[in-house]
Structure formats: structure tokens, C-alpha cells
Amino acid sequence: MSERPHALVIALTGGVAAGKTAVARRFEALGVAVHDADVAAREVIEPGTGGLTAVVDAFGAGVLDGAGRLDRPAMRRRVFADPAARKMLESIIHPRVRQWLRERALAERGPYCLLAIPLLAENIAHYRWVDRVLLVDVPEPVQITRLIARDGIDETLARRMLAQQASRAERLALADDVIENNGDEPALDRAVVELHRRYLALASAR
Secondary structure, rough: OOOOOOOOEEEEEEOOOOOHHHHHHHHHOOOOOOEEEHHHHHHHOOOHHHHHHHHHHOOOOOHHHHOOOOOOHHHHHHHOOOHHHHHHHHHHHHHHHHHHHHEEEEEEEOOOOEOOOOOOOOHHHOOOOOEEEEEEEEEEHHHHHHHHHHHHOHHHHHHHHHOOOHHHHHHHHOOEEEEEEEOOHHHHOOOHHHHHHHHHHHHHHO
């Protein structure tokens, strides 16, 4: 872990339905590379990877669909109902995701890049090598409203999903920069442009 990325590395995080994707898209539109932990989590268990082999070794061949890929809906139901199974799956996937993100950060030759990491607060001990943390923040009632609208779920399930994540206070405590995403689209545009300028300045000063 001693090798330092050439680029300034910003970890982008936020609670569920906070608007991380909207922020990431705006940085990408400015020419900034965004490497997404959710993409990594899919790629590290593609057919032929050591990750998928490890999942099959742990859970059996029944976790695969007809095409030899992980049956994600079935796996999601299984780990949601069984905390031990969830821990086992995370122990396989999370280290591979961290390695995937670090490899991409090390390969970056731009001034800075973003790593989109939804569960950063829960795993911060493994990401001490990032330079800054950018939090997309909204009040919990806004999260709940957005979750209900986005996923078509009821309020009880929305609150349960929030309860499974780090608290808003824990995320705020980690953040170097915060985008308050409870305004309109132009406000979000301005916030991203302002941070883009700041990150370019920080990168050039390294």
C-alpha cells in the first residue's frame, strides 16, 4: 500500500438515495474519471474470476444462474435473511473491490479522480490512502421520500435500509467536503463546478 497514486484521489460517498450518481455524472461531464465500487462489485465476480470461484466454494453451485453467472436476486434474498451469509459474501467481495479501486487510482494520470464508494464510512479503515472524502448529504426524511419513490417500497422498508448503513453523523464526521443535495439542479451544478476548481488547485499544489 506504500505506492502513492499520481492523481489526487477523492472518495465520493453518501447514504442511499442521497444523489451520488447525479454528482458523479456531473464530474464525468467535466472530464473527471469516476471509478465506481458498484461496478467493481459486479466485475470481480464475473464468470472466470477468482471472486466467483470463491463465492461458489462458499455457497455452492446453486448460487449460479443458467448462464453461469451469480444469481443476484437469489443471493440478495439469502444474505438479507442471514447475517452470517452476508458477512461471508462481503469477506469475498470487499477486498477484491478495494484492490480494483486502488489499481484504477494508481493507473490514473489526470490531476484527480473520484472513487464512488457507497459504504465508505463502514469500511473507512481500508481507505486511509485516499486524499479526501466528498459526502453527498441530504436529511433522512428526504432519503426516505426518494427511496419510496425510486424503489416503490413502503416507509418501513425504507427506514430499515437506512438503519443498515452508517448514520448521517458518522458520514459527516469523515467528510472533508460536503454537497448538500436538497436543492435544485442548478445548485448541484454550481456545487460540483466549485469543487472541481478546488480539486484542480489542490492537485496542482501537490
